[in-house]
Amino acid sequence: MCFIADFHIHSYLSRATSPQMNLENIYKWAQIKGIAVVGTGDFTHPEWFAELQEKLEPAEPGLFRLKDEYCS
Numbered sequence: 477m478c479f480i481a482d483f484h485i486h487s488y489l490s491r492a493t494s495p496q497m498n499l500e501n502i503y504k505w506a507q508i509k510g511i512a513v514v515g516t517g518d519f520t521h522p523e524w525f526a527e528l529q530e531k532l533e534p535a536e537p538g539l540f541r542l543k544d545e546y547c548s
Contacts, residue, residue: 482506483515487524490517499531503542513539 535541
């Protein structure tokens, strides 16, 4: 299986990162660029971890997807 992935994306909560680096925009631009799997850092940040828990759902073992209501 061949797919395009980016395993190191920082959130808007990381220093010197765009305030637009939220899950919705990361998803949108991954779709535009043909990226199938995105790995995010900053998961130890309490706000980002809470957002991940709220907006993601299990896709398959070990992977999550953005819930439909957050995909635009």
